[in-house]
Amino acid sequence: MRPFTYTDVENKDQALNAYTETSHYLGGGTNLVDLMKEDVERPDQLIDLQKLDYKKITSNENGGLTLGSLLSNSETANHPEIRKKYPLLSMAMLSAATAQIRNMATNGGNLLQSTRCPYFYETSMPCNKREPGSGCGALDGMNGLHAIFGYSDKCIAVNPSDMNVALAAIGAEVEVFKPNGDSRMIPFSDFHRLPGDQPQKDNNLEPGELITAIHLSDPVFSDHYYYLKIRERSSYAFALISVAVGLQIKGGTITKTGLAMGGVAHKPWKLTKAEEFLAGKAATLTNFEKAADLAMREAKPFEDNKYKVEMGKKAIVRALSQAFERKI
Incomplete structure (x- = not known):
């Protein structure tokens, strides 16, 4: 060091x-x-x-909750109001890392997690994210853990956070303060970015901006939800693929869906087309399978991660089914 x-x-x-x-x-x-x-x-x-005072959970004017950026992942996931109103977020956060790490890790830091791509960590290997212009070792190397959506010829790494996938499904805003003291709100969908020609930039923060809070929207997925995390081992491993699902159901009909994937792109991958397809549909296995096919239609895998396409379809169907069957 x-x-x-x-x-x-x-x-x-x-x-x-x-x-x-x-x-x-x-x-x-x-x-x-x-x-x-x-x-x-x-x-x-x-x-x-x-020592900064961003370690609380409070109600916000949108009918939701605001999470302090310095509150630990454990305190957030186990908070009674989070478990009651945003159980999908709690479930995702509790699937991450170990209890010891969750006790230390903060909400703001979780937003900023760096990829676990081995070429990023190995300083002897080329990595445009670590050293812009040096190349991407994963393109023609070992890419079984890498992206199938949204990548560029500069970087095919994936975002590792579980919390981020749940937030993408739920919807949120990130509050930040600029060095001049002004604040701004960033819609969660715009917080992280795809690699493009600047893979060294994981997010759209400006230099020096400080994350102070995450504002959650009005809770609508507190009854039907599920977070599915598929990994190589059941303990202390990052997702090969993860799926966050929230469903609002009335009379057997889906009125609203929150659906996002992890382990497949440089940012949490929002499955917008599948969400739109499910709106107004019956919560049936057939419709879940159609939504999964639609979600994975634009996937462009590499030789080593072709398995993610079929795994992704099955994971989406399983997560949707589990969300539908879950009722508190």
């Missing part, structure tokens, strides 16, 4: 004022510190945010 300075701040303004082009904000550090140890991230300064 390279030398760096450590700055302890008491409030948001001090954090924003301390930021420089070579700084990183430090929440729980469960991802950032690992990247520093691997010499992937090389900040000259860490700005510790733990």
